[in-house]
Amino acid sequence: MISFSGRKLSQSIILSLFLSFTVGAPAIAQSTEQKGFEISARSDRSDRGFSDSRVKLKMILRNAAGAESARTLEISTLEIPDENIGDKGLLIFSSPADIDGTALLSHVKILKPDDQWLYLPALKRTKRISSVNKSGPFVGSEFSFEDITGQELNKYTYEYLREEPCGELVCDVIKRLPRYEYSGYTQQIAWIDRKVYQTRKIEFYDRKGDLLKTLSFEDYRLYQKKFWRAQKMFMNNHQNGKSTDLIYSEYTFGVGLSEKDFVKGVLRRIR
Amino acid sequence: MRRASLLILCLILVFVATAQAEERPGVLHQIDLSGFIAGELQVFPEGPQFDDQLDHYQPSLIFEPEFSYDSQSRRHQFNFIPFARLDGQDDERTHFDIREAYWRYVGTEWELLVGLNRVFFGVAESRHLVNIINQIDQVEDIDEEDFLGQPMINIATQRDWGRVDLYLMSGFRKRTFPGPEGRLRTVLPVDEDSAEFESDLDEGQPDVLTRYSHFIGDWDIGIYHFYGTGREPVLLPVADGTEFKPRYEVINQAGVDLQLTREATLYKFEGIIREGQGRTFGALVAGVEHTFFQIYESEADLGILAEYLFDDRDDDAPVTFLDNDLFLGTRLSLNDIQDTSALLGIVTDLENSSTTLRLEAARRIGDRWKIEFESQWFFNIDDTDPLTNFKEDSFFTLRLSRFL
Numbered sequence: 001m002i003s004f005s006g007r008k009l010s011q012s013i014i015l016s017l018f019l020s021f022t023v024g025a026p027a028i029a030q031s032t033e034q035k036g037f038e039i040s041a042r043s044d045r046s047d048r049g050f051s052d053s054r055v056k057l058k059m060i061l062r063n064a065a066g067a068e069s070a071r072t073l074e075i076s077t078l079e080i081p082d083e084n085i086g087d088k089g090l091l092i093f094s095s096p097a098d099i100d101g102t103a104l105l106s107h108v109k110i111l112k113p114d115d116q117w118l119y120l121p122a123l124k125r126t127k128r129i130s131s132v133n134k135s136g137p138f139v140g141s142e143f144s145f146e147d148i149t150g151q152e153l154n155k156y157t158y159e160y161l162r163e164e165p166c167g168e169l170v171c172d173v174i175k176r177l178p179r180y181e182y183s184g185y186t187q188q189i190a191w192i193d194r195k196v197y198q199t200r201k202i203e204f205y206d207r208k209g210d211l212l213k214t215l216s217f218e219d220y221r222l223y224q225k226k227f228w229r230a231q232k233m234f235m236n237n238h239q240n241g242k243s244t245d246l247i248y249s250e251y252t253f254g255v256g257l258s259e260k261d262f263v264k265g266v267l268r269r270i271r
Numbered sequence: 272m273r274r275a276s277l278l279i280l281c282l283i284l285v286f287v288a289t290a291q292a293e294e295r296p297g298v299l300h301q302i303d304l305s306g307f308i309a310g311e312l313q314v315f316p317e318g319p320q321f322d323d324q325l326d327h328y329q330p331s332l333i334f335e336p337e338f339s340y341d342s343q344s345r346r347h348q349f350n351f352i353p354f355a356r357l358d359g360q361d362d363e364r365t366h367f368d369i370r371e372a373y374w375r376y377v378g379t380e381w382e383l384l385v386g387l388n389r390v391f392f393g394v395a396e397s398r399h400l401v402n403i404i405n406q407i408d409q410v411e412d413i414d415e416e417d418f419l420g421q422p423m424i425n426i427a428t429q430r431d432w433g434r435v436d437l438y439l440m441s442g443f444r445k446r447t448f449p450g451p452e453g454r455l456r457t458v459l460p461v462d463e464d465s466a467e468f469e470s471d472l473d474e475g476q477p478d479v480l481t482r483y484s485h486f487i488g489d490w491d492i493g494i495y496h497f498y499g500t501g502r503e504p505v506l507l508p509v510a511d512g513t514e515f516k517p518r519y520e521v522i523n524q525a526g527v528d529l530q531l532t533r534e535a536t537l538y539k540f541e542g543i544i545r546e547g548q549g550r551t552f553g554a555l556v557a558g559v560e561h562t563f564f565q566i567y568e569s570e571a572d573l574g575i576l577a578e579y580l581f582d583d584r585d586d587d588a589p590v591t592f593l594d595n596d597l598f599l600g601t602r603l604s605l606n607d608i609q610d611t612s613a614l615l616g617i618v619t620d621l622e623n624s625s626t627t628l629r630l631e632a633a634r635r636i637g638d639r640w641k642i643e644f645e646s647q648w649f650f651n652i653d654d655t656d657p658l659t660n661f662k663e664d665s666f667f668t669l670r671l672s673r674f675l
Contacts (some may be wrong), residue, residue, distance in 0.1 A: 061608055069608045069638065097674030098641045099610070100305045113534060115486070123416060124391040128491045132534040133564035136572065140608040260379070264486060265427070265434040268390075269348065269375060269382065 036158030036174045040190070043197040044153040050227050052257040053077050056250045061141050064241030071095060071139055076255070078262050086110055086152050088262040092270055093139075103270045105262060106131070108149045111179055119267035126267045135184025142213060142235045142244040144184055147204075155179055161189070166200050169193040185212075196220070198228050206239075213237045224253055306337035306352065307641075309672035315454050320663040323451040323460075331358040335370070336675055348375040350388075352420075356411070363450030363463075364410040370420045382427040387420035390438070392482070392493055394530045394539040395556040397578045397598035397618060401493070401526035401541045404480065406444035406502045413455050413647070413661070414629070419444040433485030443474040443500050446517065454664045457515060461506060465516040468500065469547075476500045476521065491530045498523050501548060503589040522547035536561045539578070549587025556580050558598070574602035576616070592657040595621045609635045623653035627661075643670045 059071040072095045078088040086108025093102045101121035106114050116131040134146035156176035163172050171191040178185050186209050191201040198220055206212040217230035233246040260266075313329040338351040352371040358364035373386025390404040398415075405418035422442035428435050448461035470476035478499025485492055501524070504517030524545045531538040542555040558578030566573050578598040582591050600616035613632040620626070629647040636642055646667035652658050 063608070096635060096638050097305060098307075098635055098639075098672070100674070115532075124389045125393075126391075127394075128486070128530050128532050128537070130532060130535045130537060130562055133562075133572075136564055137570050137606045140606060140610065258379075260429050263429060263434070264491070265429050265484070269377060 032160045033158060035160035036176075039160065039172045039192055039197075040156070040158050040174055040176070041153055043192045043199060044151070046197045047227050047229075048079060048081075050224075050253045051079050052253070052255050053079075054250075054252045054255045054257075055229075055248050058247040058249070059139070059141055059143075060245040060247070062243045062245075069096075069140075071141075076257060076261065078257050078259065083153050084110060086114065086149070088259075089149065090262060090266070101270055103267050105264060105267055106149055107262070108152065110152055110154045111181075113182075114149060117264045117267060119270060121270070124268070126264055128264075132182055134180065134182065142237045142242050143246075146178075146180075146184060147215070147235070156188070163194075164191075166191045166193060169195055169200070171200055196228055198230070211238055221251075223251055227253065302338055302340045304336065304338055304675055306335045307333075307672045307674045308335075309333040309670050311668060311670040313666055313668045315664060315666050317663045317665060319454065320660075321456070321458060324454055324456075325360040325452050329358065329360045329364075329454070331356055331364065333670075333672075337371075346377050348377065349373070350375075361410070361450045361453040363448065364453060366408075366410065366447060368408065368419050370418075372420065380428055380430065382425075382429070384423070384425040384427075387422050388425070389418045389420060390423075390425075391418075392495070392526070392528060393541055394491070394528050394537075395541050395558065395578055396560070396576055396600060397558075397596075397616065398541075398556050398580055398593050400543055400554055400556050401495075401528050403495075403497050403502065403524060403526065404438060404440070406446050408447050410447040410449055410453070412645075419447070433483055436480075436482045436484070438478070438480040438482075440478040440480070440499065441475055443468075443476060443478075443519070444502075445474075445519075446502065446504055448517075454666070455661055457506060457660050459508060459513065459515050461515045461517060462509070463517065465509065465514070466504070467507075467516060467518045469518070469520040470500055489532050491532070493528045494526070496523070496525050501545070501589075503548075505548065505587070505589050520548050535564065545584075545588075548589065549585040552582070552584040552588065554580075554582035554584065554591075560602075570606040572604045572606060574604075576600035576602065580618075590657045592620070592625070593618070597621055620653070620656060623656055625652045625656040625658050626650040627658060639674045641672045641674065643672070644668070645670075 054074065054076045057073050057075055061069045071093065073091050073093045076090040080087050089106045089108065091104045093099045103119040105117045108114050113132040116129050118127045118129050131145065135144045138145050138148050156178055159175040161173040161175055163170060171193050174190050174192060176188040176190055184207065185204050186207060187205045189203040190199055192199050200217055202215045203211060204213040213235055215233060215235045217233055219231040220228050221231060222228055229248065229251055231248050235244045237243065311331050311333060315327050318326065334355045335352060340349040350371045350373055354370045355367045356365060369387050371388050373384050373388050375382065375384040391402055393399050393401045405421045407415050408417040408419050411417035421440055421444060424439045426437045445463050445466050448463055449456040451460045468476065476499060478497065480495055480497045482493060482495035499521065500519050501522040504519050506515040507518055509516050522545055524543055526543045529540040537560040539560065540557045542553065544551065544553045556578050558576065560574055560576045562572055562574040564572050580593045580596040580598060582594045584591065596618050598616060598618045600614065603613045605611040611634040615630050617626060617628045627647060627649050631645050633641060633643045644667065648665040649658055649662050652662040
């Protein structure tokens with residue numbers, strides 16, 4: 001994995017050097033884009049190479065008045081090494097009780113709608129669903145489908161903005177412009193720390209260009225001495241006053257999952 | 272049937288014990304309890320059409336707990352779902368069933384399931400045409416979405432080129448029908464116990480279904496062949512003309528379901544060819560579903576559906592009202608914390624204009640409760656249309672469920 005990302009990195013450095021020698025003046029604009037990409041790529045790639053993982057997630061949905069509602073689910077992920085193809089994910093809900101056993105299988109695509117199947121246990125029915133709209137709320141939360149599946153490097157173009165302190169760390173601040181045609185965002189601003197290269201905060205700007213939500217990542221832990229994972233994420237919607245907390249637990253890497261565990265046929269055996 | 276269920280239950284307990292022993296000893300995984308208990312009131316605003324039928328109100332209680340157990344490796348799965356309805360009006364609607372009671376083994380390329388299970392095939396909304404494994408629990412609802420547990424052995428293999436399922440079944444389940452007091456029944460009540468079978472083996476006739484399914488890009492495809500006793504009975508009047516008796520025939524049926532998913536539009540097709548009930552016939556459902564996401568800058572999604580239904584069966588086959596019909600529908604999902612949703616559908620016969628409208632709405636309350644509203648109305652029903660049996664039976668149902 002390290003050699004893989006190293007090779008990619010050196011290729012892009014050579015490419016940017018080449019561009020700066022040949023095109024002259026636009027090289028400054030090019031280099032902020034390149035720098036933004038490289039920092040994001042380093043962050044993204046530092047977490048990759050895990051091949052597969054499984055984790056339990058508790059979502060706490062809070063309305064503007066502070067009333068809470070919870071969802072619990074298990075997420076299995078199959079990493080696809082090719083960065084131009086998205087990962088595969090299987091989400092299985094265990095609460096609220098009426099959606100116990102409901103499952104969502106996603107084959108994430110970078111610039112196209114994902115392939116998605118929903119399994120409804122009450123009817124024993126597997127439905128291929130439209131996923132063109134990724135900006136809708138995920139199970140009534142402040143996370144959109146795009147937020148859940150959107151952390152793929154090539155889903156954005158990047159622009160380096162500045163460096164600034166973020167808590168006890170120093171962060172690079174990077175603007176991310178969604179490349180997906182139907183994205184719900186005009187831009188995102190991401191804070192990535194310089195110590196372990198993890199995302200600490202993301203601001204989301206809606207289609208009108210206004211600040212919509214802020215996502216903060218907390219309690220990063222290192223797994224297998226390689227993979228950093230935040231145990232807690234807090235999404236605050238500034239426009240409607242609602243918020244959603246994600247609490248991860250029981251991370252397992254190297255479960256032994258394969259492509260066959262991420263085909264629609266497996267949905268029928270969930271419950 | 273009862274003896275078979277007991278036997279399966281015993282087998283499952285033995286398997287649970289075996290799987291336990293196989294896994295890390297001493298680590299007893301917990302058996303997971305879910306499912307629900309519900310209270311329901313069905314109301315028929317109009318008086319009955321036939322003698323003995325109930326007047327207006329039909330209250331009932333429903334129990335459907337679910338016990339499931341996965342071994343630590345998740346290779347062994349056990350599921351047990353008993354079901355009971357206690358009906359305040361119709362003794363035939365008071366019934367007990369085992370919806371599921373199976374052991375499943377999940378290998379790397381092979382899967383094996385032994386026991387009672389429910390299996391659903393199909394993509395369309397207005398009619399579940401290709402769905403064939405399970406008998407319909409008709410006393411539950413006329414929407415053909417409630418099924419009796421079917422004893423089976425299911426062997427499946429998943430390969431790069433798709434999935435193949437083989438279902439070996441026996442222990443035929445007879446369709447349930449409302450008693451004389453029940454609404455939404457035929458002009459004469461059906462006596463389930465007097466059922467006749469074409470097969471000399473009666474309920475013991477083996478059924479075999481082979482299905483291939485896969486997805487390629489935007490396409491999802493399923494294709495199968497079924498041989499065995501068809502789940503749909505022909506209803507024949509008994510000698511004294513006071514009741515119908517169901518007759519179940521041996522059929523061959525090929526079925527195909529297709530869906531093309533293009534951005535916000537789903538294109539759906541289901542088709543069957545059936546041999547063994549009158550002249551060999553074909554039937555199809557074809558349609559589209561389009562979703563408008565986040566309408567009026569809200570979080571709500573609105574879907575519109577249109578499906579055409581055609582069925583070429585003759586008078587020797589079981590009756591269907593969906594012979595040449597158009598379905599139009601709309602689905603609203605608020606995408607709120609309570610998962611509020613509603614579905615409205617209208618089916619119109621293109622020849623005699625008989626029309627039925629159905630509305631379903633549901634919303635969660637708190638974490639463990641759910642309220643559902645269902646209503647179906649019959650308009651402009653032609654005397655020659657099979658729906659004429661239901662023409663005074665427009666209803667609405669309110670159901671409150673507590674999840675376990």
